Amino acid sequence: MPIYEYECKGCCNCFEYLALSPNEPAPECPECHCQDVEKLMSAGCIRAAGIAKGSGGFSESACKPSG
Ligand SMILES: [Zn+2]
Incomplete structure (x- = not known):
């Protein structure tokens, strides 16, 4: 059984x-518990990696809790 990220x-x-x-x-x-999720391919978790590195290479505004 495949595990998807x-x-x-x-x-x-x-x-x-x-x-x-x-x-x-x-x-x-x-x-x-929202269903707005995206299946990740080989690139892995891009946004989380950006957060961890603090590179600022992603848009934070695209990643706010929807409430
Ligand atoms: Zn969530």
């Missing part, structure tokens, strides 16, 4: 999700 567009949380089937719908964010 997702990134929440609402709170910038990155999480891994075990897909039980190929047609598994996108999970919800375990942090803010």
Whole structure:
């Protein structure tokens, strides 16, 4: 079973999700429980990496909790 990595567009949380089937719908964010998540490909967690490095190479405004 493949494990996919997702990134929440609402709170910038990155999480891994075990897909039980190929047609598994996108999970919800375990942090803010929104379903606005994006499956990450080989690039990994871009925004979180930007936060960790403090590079400022991403838009913080695109990553605010939606409430
Ligand atoms: Zn979230």
